[in-house]
Amino acid sequence: MSKGAVLILGARSDIGRAVARRFAAEGHPVQLAARNAQALEADRADFELRYRVPVTLHEFDALATEGHAAFVEGLPALPEIAVSSVGLMGQQDESERDGAAAARVIRSNFEGPASILAELANRFEARGHGTLVGISSVAGDRGRASNYVYGSAKAGFTAFLSGLRNRLAKKGVHVVTVLPGFVATQMTEGMDLPPRLTAQPDEVAQAISTAVGWGRDVIYVRPVWRLVMMVIRFMPERIFKRTRI
Ligand SMILES: NC(=O)c1ccc[n+]([C@@H]2O[C@H](COP(=O)([O-])OP(=O)(O)OC[C@H]3O[C@@H](n4cnc5c(N)ncnc54)[C@H](OP(=O)(O)O)[C@@H]3O)[C@@H](O)[C@H]2O)c1
Numbered sequence: 731m732s733k734g735a736v737l738i739l740g741a742r743s744d745i746g747r748a749v750a751r752r753f754a755a756e757g758h759p760v761q762l763a764a765r766n767a768q769a770l771e772a773d774r775a776d777f778e779l780r781y782r783v784p785v786t787l788h789e790f791d792a793l794a795t796e797g798h799a800a801f802v803e804g805l806p807a808l809p810e811i812a813v814s815s816v817g818l819m820g821q822q823d824e825s826e827r828d829g830a831a832a833a834r835v836i837r838s839n840f841e842g843p844a845s846i847l848a849e850l851a852n853r854f855e856a857r858g859h860g861t862l863v864g865i866s867s868v869a870g871d872r873g874r875a876s877n878y879v880y881g882s883a884k885a886g887f888t889a890f891l892s893g894l895r896n897r898l899a900k901k902g903v904h905v906v907t908v909l910p911g912f913v914a915t916q917m918t919e920g921m922d923l924p925p926r927l928t929a930q931p932d933e934v935a936q937a938i939s940t941a942v943g944w945g946r947d948v949i950y951v952r953p954v955w956r957l958v959m960m961v962i963r964f965m966p967e968r969i970f971k972r973t974r975i
Pocket of ligand 1: 739740741742743744745746764765766790791792793794814815816817818819838842865866867868909910911912913914915916917918
């Protein structure tokens with residue numbers, strides 16, 4: 731039986747590209763959606779040649795929410811699986827000084843991804859099957875001084891995914907929340923990340939494929955992060971506010 735198409739939103743991201751490659755290697759047709767999607771032409775040709783699956787490119791801007799319904803209608807087929815890899819870390823100090831910069835971070839991590847997944851969710855619900863995957867972040871588990879604008883947007887996205895899962899669980903639609911921990915990508919380039927806590931994009935892709943196949947709901951890519959975030963989440967506020975983590 732032929733496999734269902736996988737839509738990757740934010741397909742030019744390091745994680746998005748790894749996820750696309752993974753699903754293509756498993757035999758799924760792939761729809762790559764990104765800003766400046768033409769830049770993915772080499773990936774498209776490579777996946778088609780290597781994995782013998784159809785691959786299409788689609789121009790997509792997560793912030794152009796008014797066009798999201800038309801974007802979904804314009805796809806060659808409603809996908810079976812959709813993965814949002816869209817995100818923007820921004821600079822915390824810039825977000826503190828500049829409201830427009832903060833809004834861009836909040837909209838790119840929350841409003842935009844939530845808007846497109848909502849469009850897909852309604853169509854998956856009407857059809858009666860499908861899987862939505864949202865890449866959120868452990869940064870959303872508790873706001874910290876060093877990145878709370880990004881973290882709060884991810885917290886909103888995590889809550890959105892939770893509600894969507896709760897709503898659609900009885901409708902045949904599965905929602906996966908991905909909390910990757912640190913990942914070695916363009917987003918974290920130049921940061922001094924602890925190797926034990928840092929995954930590679932391929933690991934994230936493998937974890938997503940497994941979570942989709944097994945019907946898992948919320949995944950921490952490296953299991954150690956579940957423990958790390960439990961400690962951070964349950965730390966009393968009077969201690970937490972004195973920390974620099
Ligand atoms: N790296 C980490 O440590 C880490 C940890 C936790 C979660 N994450 C999440 O993982 C996801 C992928 O990130 P990454 O690490 O692979 O970093 P990345 O390469 O910087 O990926 C972010 C992607 O989001 C896309 N994007 C941003 N705004 C967009 C918009 N308005 N419309 C369409 N696409 C937009 C960017 O597109 P352009 O290429 O056009 O700029 C870029 O491809 C993000 O959601 C990120 O928050 C990453």
